[in-house]
């Protein structure tokens with residue numbers, strides 16, 4: 001897709017996970033004219049990521065939390081340790097991102113959280129992950145409401161079936177956790193459940209995030225924008 | 235530009251959100267047929283677009299009459315060679331009366347909103363299917379009628395029910411026509427300053443000043459301008475929304491999020 005310089009002169013911090021979404025956000029935001037610092041956060045050290053962005057960019061206009069720690073796990077395999085880890089990487093990181101954004105973004109600032117349809121719908125294997133991701137909705141909306149006086153908006157992009165190598169692997173793991181024999185094309189078998197009859201691309205998630213972080217979206221605040229080809233609602 | 239070469243039909247382009255959408259689309263490179271019940275107002279929108287070197291034509295349509303919707307779609311196809319994006323934004327009126335709601339009032343509001351949405355979809359689908367692609371976008375509602383019943387304040391029975399019908403039509407058609415390359419979505423404006431909304435409040439005896447003062451807590455960023463809401467249509471019509479389908483996007487500054495307890499995920 002051609003770029004329209006939607007994010008010209010914007011200084012952006014991307015918190016990158018390892019599922020391919022953060023990488024696409026970084027690439028698309030640069031294509032839209034932004035200066036981007038992309039950081040792999042270790043644990044919950046969001047402060048270090050903000051510090052790194054501040055030292056490289058000066059002011060920060062936009063922060064995208066593209067970290068998702070995925071964990072397909074059937075209920076009988078749930079453990080407190082896994083739950084704590086998921087809550088830290090998904091929920092606590094989102095909490096810290098929101099809080100730091102309110103303190104440190106330059107106005108007009110924008111926060112974009114990346115969540116998943118599993119935060120809004122469930123299956124036995126995705127319940128634990130979904131519960132940890134569900135924290136992003138209320139947290140991002142709270143930041144959206146709290147940020148108004150400081151000129152900061154916040155929205156969530158809720159992704160559906162997205163085609164990256166890591167997310168293909170998640171679907172295969174979910175199949176195994178469900179007790180399936182293990183096939184190497186469960187991802188493709190899932191596609192007919194998407195009304196658009198295709199998976200989305202990481203670029204499409206990144207493009208939605210780009211629009212939401214641009215000045216065009218000046219009145220879009222506290223929204224959970226579902227980017228799933230119709231999986232959830234259609 | 236974001237909509238370069240897109241052939242669009244906006245029904246409701248004579249005022250408010252529809253007018254702002256037609257103008258923004260033209261600024262972003264789209265050709266626009268501006269249709270409205272009020273011919274003079276549609277023409278005024280076209281004149282504004284053409285004066286800014288955009289490309290637009292006017293048309294007359296009553297969206298609650300199927301034959302007229304089919305006819306305006308045919309005319310748009312004739313003028314532009316196809317229709318890539320249909321936007322419908324007509325507004326009728328509102329009433330809080332339920333116990334003594336006149337049947338004619340129910341029928342009128344459902345004609346403009348529910349049937350109008352159905353007729354728009356019915357007219358667009360064959361055209362878009364033949365082109366292997368298209369986007370259908372409907373102005374629904376945020377604080378006054380999302381999914382009909384979950385509304386707070388739930389005060390407009392016929393309007394709210396018709397808004398609920400619009401959103402269900404969006405979801406059903408998003409599922410049915412996705413395989414034809416057609417996306418169907420809604421935009422849920424928060425309270426937006428338009429002729430329609432201000433007159434609507436007056437109709438139910440609420441002065442604008444009082445409404446804004448009383449409603450301030452529920453409108454974190456204040457009331458919207460039609461130009462703000464038009465950006466939501468731009469998002470969903472464009473490639474930035476290429477994987478968004480069956481979804482209704484609130485463009486309300488957070489009013490929807492401020493109504494505590496709902497749709498928190």
Ligand SMILES: NC(=O)c1ccc[n+]([C@@H]2O[C@H](COP(=O)([O-])OP(=O)(O)OC[C@H]3O[C@@H](n4cnc5c(N)ncnc54)[C@H](O)[C@@H]3O)[C@@H](O)[C@H]2O)c1
Pocket residue numbers: 245246247248249250251252269270271272275295296297298322323324325326346373374375376377378422423424425426427428429430431460
């Ligand atoms: N303004 C708001 O606060 C608000 C809030 C939520 C939802 N909405 C929705 O957004 C849409 C646009 O609202 P607005 O405030 O811009 O309204 P508006 O009254 O300013 O404009 C509506 C336009 O639709 C035209 N129209 C009316 N009946 C028609 C018909 N039968 N066929 C064709 N055109 C017709 C009118 O002539 C007018 O030009 C409506 O669906 C409304 O319900 C508005």
